[in-house]
Amino acid sequence: MTMAALRRRRKSASMRRSTAAGALLACLAAMVTVGAAFAVEPDEILPDPALEARARAISAELRCLVCQNQSIDDSNAPLARDLRLLVRERLKAGDSDGEVLRFVEDRYGEFVLLRPPLSWHTLLLWIAPVLALIIAVWATARAWRRKQAAAAATPSLAVEPLTSDEEDRLREILAENEGDPPIRD
DSSP states (O other): OOHHHHHHHHHHHHHHHHHHHHHHHHHHHHHHHHHHHTTSOGGGOOSSHHHHHHHHHHHTTBBOTTTSSSBTTTOOOHHHHHHHHHHHHHHHTTOOHHHHHHHHHHHHOGGGBSSOOOOTTTHHHHHHHHHHHHHHHHHHHHHHHHHHHHHHHSOOOOOOOOOHHHHHHHHHHHHHTSSSOOOOO
16 A cells, blocks of 8 residues: 555544534533523513513523523423523513513512522632632642642661672672573563
8 A cells, every 4th residue: 555545544534533523512502502492482482582681681690590500591391481581571571681680589589580689698609719729829839838748757768888808799699690591580
Protein backbone atom coordinates (compact mmCIF):
# COMPACT_ATOMS: atom_id res chain seq x y z
CA MET A 1 0.00 0.00 0.00
CA THR A 2 1.37 3.38 -0.94
CA MET A 3 1.98 6.23 1.46
CA ALA A 4 -0.75 8.32 -0.18
CA ALA A 5 -3.28 5.51 0.31
CA LEU A 6 -2.28 5.21 3.98
CA ARG A 7 -2.73 8.96 4.48
CA ARG A 8 -6.18 8.86 2.84
CA ARG A 9 -7.20 5.93 5.03
CA ARG A 10 -6.03 7.70 8.23
CA LYS A 11 -7.75 10.93 7.19
CA SER A 12 -10.97 9.05 6.42
CA ALA A 13 -10.92 7.29 9.81
CA SER A 14 -10.20 10.58 11.56
CA MET A 15 -13.10 12.28 9.78
CA ARG A 16 -15.46 9.43 10.73
CA ARG A 17 -14.45 9.75 14.39
CA SER A 18 -14.90 13.53 14.42
CA THR A 19 -18.25 13.25 12.64
CA ALA A 20 -19.42 10.62 15.13
CA ALA A 21 -18.27 12.78 18.05
CA GLY A 22 -20.08 15.80 16.60
CA ALA A 23 -23.27 13.79 16.16
CA LEU A 24 -23.04 12.53 19.73
CA LEU A 25 -22.57 16.06 21.08
CA ALA A 26 -25.55 17.29 19.05
CA CYS A 27 -27.73 14.49 20.44
CA LEU A 28 -26.65 15.26 24.00
CA ALA A 29 -27.36 18.97 23.53
CA ALA A 30 -30.79 18.16 22.12
CA MET A 31 -31.57 15.87 25.06
CA VAL A 32 -30.56 18.53 27.58
CA THR A 33 -32.65 21.27 26.00
CA VAL A 34 -35.71 19.23 25.09
CA GLY A 35 -37.09 19.22 28.65
CA ALA A 36 -37.05 22.99 28.90
CA ALA A 37 -38.48 23.40 25.42
CA PHE A 38 -41.60 21.40 26.24
CA ALA A 39 -42.18 22.68 29.79
CA VAL A 40 -44.38 25.55 28.60
CA GLU A 41 -47.26 23.93 26.80
CA PRO A 42 -48.76 25.46 23.65
CA ASP A 43 -52.09 26.25 25.34
CA GLU A 44 -50.24 28.40 27.91
CA ILE A 45 -48.51 30.68 25.40
CA LEU A 46 -49.97 34.17 25.15
CA PRO A 47 -50.84 35.53 21.70
CA ASP A 48 -49.00 38.81 22.39
CA PRO A 49 -45.23 38.15 21.94
CA ALA A 50 -44.21 41.02 24.24
CA LEU A 51 -46.50 39.77 27.01
CA GLU A 52 -45.26 36.20 26.49
CA ALA A 53 -41.64 37.39 26.75
CA ARG A 54 -42.46 39.12 30.04
CA ALA A 55 -44.19 35.95 31.29
CA ARG A 56 -41.12 33.87 30.39
CA ALA A 57 -38.80 36.32 32.15
CA ILE A 58 -40.92 36.22 35.31
CA SER A 59 -41.26 32.42 35.15
CA ALA A 60 -37.48 32.09 34.95
CA GLU A 61 -37.21 33.87 38.32
CA LEU A 62 -39.73 31.64 40.13
CA ARG A 63 -38.78 28.30 41.68
CA CYS A 64 -40.85 25.20 41.04
CA LEU A 65 -42.09 24.21 44.47
CA VAL A 66 -42.09 20.54 43.50
CA CYS A 67 -38.70 20.28 41.74
CA GLN A 68 -37.03 23.00 43.86
CA ASN A 69 -33.99 23.24 41.60
CA GLN A 70 -35.76 24.38 38.45
CA SER A 71 -37.65 27.46 37.46
CA ILE A 72 -41.35 27.06 36.73
CA ASP A 73 -40.50 27.80 33.11
CA ASP A 74 -38.33 24.65 32.96
CA SER A 75 -40.51 22.33 35.05
CA ASN A 76 -43.20 19.94 33.84
CA ALA A 77 -44.79 19.59 37.30
CA PRO A 78 -48.53 20.37 37.51
CA LEU A 79 -47.92 23.02 40.19
CA ALA A 80 -45.37 24.74 37.93
CA ARG A 81 -47.99 24.80 35.17
CA ASP A 82 -50.49 26.37 37.59
CA LEU A 83 -47.93 29.02 38.54
CA ARG A 84 -47.16 29.76 34.88
CA LEU A 85 -50.89 30.19 34.20
CA LEU A 86 -51.20 32.43 37.28
CA VAL A 87 -48.32 34.62 36.05
CA ARG A 88 -49.95 34.94 32.62
CA GLU A 89 -53.36 35.78 34.16
CA ARG A 90 -51.82 38.52 36.30
CA LEU A 91 -49.99 39.95 33.26
CA LYS A 92 -53.21 39.92 31.20
CA ALA A 93 -54.90 41.74 34.09
CA GLY A 94 -52.35 44.54 33.66
CA ASP A 95 -49.97 43.89 36.58
CA SER A 96 -46.36 44.97 36.23
CA ASP A 97 -43.55 42.41 36.49
CA GLY A 98 -42.79 43.50 40.06
CA GLU A 99 -46.44 43.24 41.07
CA VAL A 100 -46.68 39.71 39.68
CA LEU A 101 -43.54 38.65 41.54
CA ARG A 102 -44.80 40.24 44.77
CA PHE A 103 -48.20 38.54 44.37
CA VAL A 104 -46.62 35.11 43.95
CA GLU A 105 -44.14 35.76 46.78
CA ASP A 106 -46.94 36.88 49.12
CA ARG A 107 -48.92 33.78 48.26
CA TYR A 108 -46.10 31.17 48.44
CA GLY A 109 -43.39 32.84 50.49
CA GLU A 110 -39.86 33.95 49.70
CA PHE A 111 -38.86 30.35 48.95
CA VAL A 112 -40.58 30.60 45.55
CA LEU A 113 -37.95 33.11 44.35
CA LEU A 114 -34.92 31.54 42.68
CA ARG A 115 -32.84 34.58 43.70
CA PRO A 116 -34.22 35.79 47.03
CA PRO A 117 -33.32 39.35 48.03
CA LEU A 118 -30.46 39.93 50.44
CA SER A 119 -31.92 40.36 53.91
CA TRP A 120 -31.01 39.34 57.44
CA HIS A 121 -32.85 35.99 57.20
CA THR A 122 -31.35 35.11 53.79
CA LEU A 123 -27.84 36.24 54.69
CA LEU A 124 -26.61 32.68 55.30
CA LEU A 125 -27.98 31.65 51.92
CA TRP A 126 -25.94 34.35 50.20
CA ILE A 127 -22.80 33.88 52.31
CA ALA A 128 -22.77 30.05 52.26
CA PRO A 129 -20.88 29.69 48.95
CA VAL A 130 -18.17 32.10 50.11
CA LEU A 131 -17.92 30.32 53.47
CA ALA A 132 -17.66 26.94 51.72
CA LEU A 133 -14.85 28.27 49.53
CA ILE A 134 -12.98 29.71 52.51
CA ILE A 135 -13.32 26.44 54.44
CA ALA A 136 -12.13 24.43 51.43
CA VAL A 137 -9.07 26.65 50.99
CA TRP A 138 -8.31 26.49 54.72
CA ALA A 139 -8.64 22.68 54.81
CA THR A 140 -6.45 22.29 51.72
CA ALA A 141 -3.77 24.59 53.15
CA ARG A 142 -3.85 22.78 56.48
CA ALA A 143 -3.52 19.36 54.82
CA TRP A 144 -0.65 20.64 52.67
CA ARG A 145 1.15 22.06 55.73
CA ARG A 146 0.73 18.76 57.60
CA LYS A 147 2.14 16.85 54.63
CA GLN A 148 5.11 19.22 54.44
CA ALA A 149 5.75 18.89 58.20
CA ALA A 150 5.55 15.09 57.98
CA ALA A 151 7.98 15.08 55.07
CA ALA A 152 10.39 17.32 56.99
CA ALA A 153 10.18 15.08 60.09
CA THR A 154 10.97 11.89 58.15
CA PRO A 155 14.66 11.07 58.14
CA SER A 156 16.19 11.48 54.75
CA LEU A 157 17.53 8.45 52.97
CA ALA A 158 20.87 10.01 52.11
CA VAL A 159 23.46 7.48 50.99
CA GLU A 160 26.66 7.58 52.91
CA PRO A 161 29.90 6.62 51.18
CA LEU A 162 31.33 3.17 51.86
CA THR A 163 34.02 2.81 54.43
CA SER A 164 37.37 1.35 53.39
CA ASP A 165 36.48 -2.01 55.05
CA GLU A 166 33.18 -2.15 53.11
CA GLU A 167 34.98 -1.34 49.84
CA ASP A 168 37.50 -4.15 50.49
CA ARG A 169 34.72 -6.63 51.22
CA LEU A 170 32.85 -5.59 48.04
CA ARG A 171 35.99 -6.14 45.96
CA GLU A 172 36.37 -9.63 47.46
CA ILE A 173 32.76 -10.54 46.62
CA LEU A 174 33.12 -9.26 43.08
CA ALA A 175 36.38 -11.18 42.59
CA GLU A 176 34.76 -14.42 43.83
CA ASN A 177 31.79 -14.05 41.46
CA GLU A 178 33.78 -13.01 38.37
CA GLY A 179 33.55 -16.42 36.72
CA ASP A 180 29.91 -17.08 37.74
CA PRO A 181 27.08 -16.35 35.32
CA PRO A 182 25.13 -13.22 36.16
CA ILE A 183 22.15 -13.63 38.51
CA ARG A 184 18.80 -12.84 36.88
CA ASP A 185 15.62 -12.02 38.73
